[in-house]
Amino acid sequence: MLELPGRLERLTGAARERAGRLFEVRLVSGRTVPPPEMEPWLVAAFGSVDVIRDQAMLKVTNRVTLEATLFAPLRSRRPLDGPDAHRDLAAEIAATEGDPFCHPETGTPADTFGRVRGARVTTGANAALADAHHAVLVFDTHDPLAFDAETVIDLLRTGREWAELARRDDPDAVNYVLIWNCLWRAGSSIIHGHAQALLGSGSHYAAIERLRRDAAGYDGDLVEELIAVHRSVGLTVDLGGEVVLVAHLTPRKERELLLIGRPGMEETEPAFAAALGRTLIAYRDRIGVSSFNLALWRPPLANAEGWEAFPPIVRLVDRGDPFVRPSDIGAMELYGTPIVGSDPYDLIEALR
Numbered sequence: 001m002l003e004l005p006g007r008l009e010r011l012t013g014a015a016r017e018r019a020g021r022l023f024e025v026r027l028v029s030g031r032t033v034p035p036p037e038m039e040p041w042l043v044a045a046f047g048s049v050d051v052i053r054d055q056a057m058l059k060v061t062n063r064v065t066l067e068a069t070l071f072a073p074l075r076s077r078r079p080l081d082g083p084d085a086h087r088d089l090a091a092e093i094a095a096t097e098g099d100p101f102c103h104p105e106t107g108t109p110a111d112t113f114g115r116v117r118g119a120r121v122t123t124g125a126n127a128a129l130a131d132a133h134h135a136v137l138v139f140d141t142h143d144p145l146a147f148d149a150e151t152v153i154d155l156l157r158t159g160r161e162w163a164e165l166a167r168r169d170d171p172d173a174v175n176y177v178l179i180w181n182c183l184w185r186a187g188s189s190i191i192h193g194h195a196q197a198l199l200g201s202g203s204h205y206a207a208i209e210r211l212r213r214d215a216a217g218y219d220g221d222l223v224e225e226l227i228a229v230h231r232s233v234g235l236t237v238d239l240g241g242e243v244v245l246v247a248h249l250t251p252r253k254e255r256e257l258l259l260i261g262r263p264g265m266e267e268t269e270p271a272f273a274a275a276l277g278r279t280l281i282a283y284r285d286r287i288g289v290s291s292f293n294l295a296l297w298r299p300p301l302a303n304a305e306g307w308e309a310f311p312p313i314v315r316l317v318d319r320g321d322p323f324v325r326p327s328d329i330g331a332m333e334l335y336g337t338p339i340v341g342s343d344p345y346d347l348i349e350a351l352r
């Protein structure tokens with residue numbers, strides 16, 4: 001990641017101008033003075049004392065959205081309290097079999113219109129609603145990591161069908177979002193494989209509305225240019241059918257990916273749905289991610305004036321080792337600029 005400024009400098013013409021217009025990139029350095037008493041510990045923990053003495057970090061800011069990230073490579077090498085190599089995630093997951101989601105027809109409330117029963121996913125109403133319409137999308141498999149491409153495709157299809165049914169009784173509810181918090185570290189209270197869908201009225205969910213406003217105030221096509229800048233610095237993979245995978249220059253947290261379709265595309269279209277399936281499988285199997293947050297951003301289902309340039313976008317972020325005690329989200333992530341230790345180039349290389 002530290003080579004990003006050099007890559008940007010080698011850009012020419014419109015590509016260089018576009019990158020400079022969208023992103024502020026600053027390479028910064030810091031120095032520390034470790035006492036000799038610390039040296040054995042630093043060598044054991046970080047491999048050398050010199051990497052502690054002189055450190056380079058990269059600050060990337062999206063000038064339009066003000067999303068920003070502090071890339072601090074050493075952060076990912078810090079010793080963390082609590083990881084226990086003897087704990088077995090598969091066993092931990094299996095130990096909770098028999099939960100209410102193992103029998104969703106009797107373990108979750110139904111919506112007033114009933115349930116949507118997909119090939120792999122059954123809907124229920126969330127027992128504790130967060131909005132007027134709030135579903136749980138319960139997988140047939142207890143293990144949340146046992147999904148395959150079909151599960152993901154069926155999830156998108158079932159979620160959308162649920163939203164269309166909910167909207168029939170409440171035509172003002174058009175703002176649809178599908179989210180997946182996988183395992184407790186990502187905020188999930190139930191281990192059993194499940195995603196959620198919300199359908200709201202009024203403004204779209206805030207983060208989505210934020211991007212629409214930023215795009216509306218930008219002189220150009222913001223999403224298209226974001227893709228173009230990432231492509232110009234080698235952070236994209238084209239997945240076919242005009243679907244692009246992006247290792248984000250300003251990730252919210254570790255290993256954030258954006259899967260971006262083209263404007264007007266439905267998230268249920270095979271090109272997009274299958275690309276998401278492949279991406280999630282690679283995220284799990286090649287990168288080794290077990291706990292993640294996923295959100296589908298898309299325009300409102302109706303009354304979508306002003307959303308014409310907005311494609312379906314899935315944002316996906318790694319929440320780290322489920323058995324590590326410290327939360328990955330601290331005050332900088334909530335109220336400052338997120339600090340990230342992982343490298344978007346490592347991520348995109350592993351997904352090519």
Ligand SMILES: [Zn+2]
Binds near residue numbers: 192
């Ligand atoms: Zn279960």
